[in-house]
Amino acid sequence: MKRLSLVILLLSMVSAQAAPFEVTGAWFRSLPGKLPAGGYFTAQNNSRRDVSITGARSDACGMLMIHQSSNKGGMSGMDMMETVKVPAGGQVAFATGGYHLMCEGAKMKIGTKVPVLINLSDGTSVAVAFQVKGAMGK
Numbered sequence: 481m482k483r484l485s486l487v488i489l490l491l492s493m494v495s496a497q498a499a500p501f502e503v504t505g506a507w508f509r510s511l512p513g514k515l516p517a518g519g520y521f522t523a524q525n526n527s528r529r530d531v532s533i534t535g536a537r538s539d540a541c542g543m544l545m546i547h548q549s550s551n552k553g554g555m556s557g558m559d560m561m562e563t564v565k566v567p568a569g570g571q572v573a574f575a576t577g578g579y580h581l582m583c584e585g586a587k588m589k590i591g592t593k594v595p596v597l598i599n600l601s602d603g604t605s606v607a608v609a610f611q612v613k614g615a616m617g618k
């Protein structure tokens with residue numbers, strides 16, 4: 481009897497850890513005035529199927545888009561991305577100089593958290609609390 485409950489406990493711990501899709505280290509860089517806030521995080525796909533991030537939305541943003549920073553012939557810019565693939569068992573970082581969320585019309589306060597819904601190609605979405613930090617990332 482004791483042994484069975486231990487097994488059940490272990491099983492429930494394992495299943496709690498292995499969420500199919502995880503987002504960690506999520507934060508927004510809040511900039512002064514009407515400048516957009518960049519959103520950064522790491523997406524981890526623990527499932528056996530590739531899945532793509534197809535969009536995101538938040539009440540803290542007038543518009544929330546997926547961007548990729550680019551550098552073409554010394555000109556830095558940003559491209560709009562329809563989807564970003566996170567391979568089975570792999571992870572993708574949304575970080576400065578690469579993929580990021582771009583929050584136009586940002587309504588957020590440094591030191592608070594704002595909820596973001598990240599949509600996935602399998603039809604599910606993941607609710608993530610983004611920590612709002614200042615220009616220096618603090």
Ligand SMILES: [Cu+2]
Nearest residue numbers: 547558581582
């Ligand atoms: Cu951007």
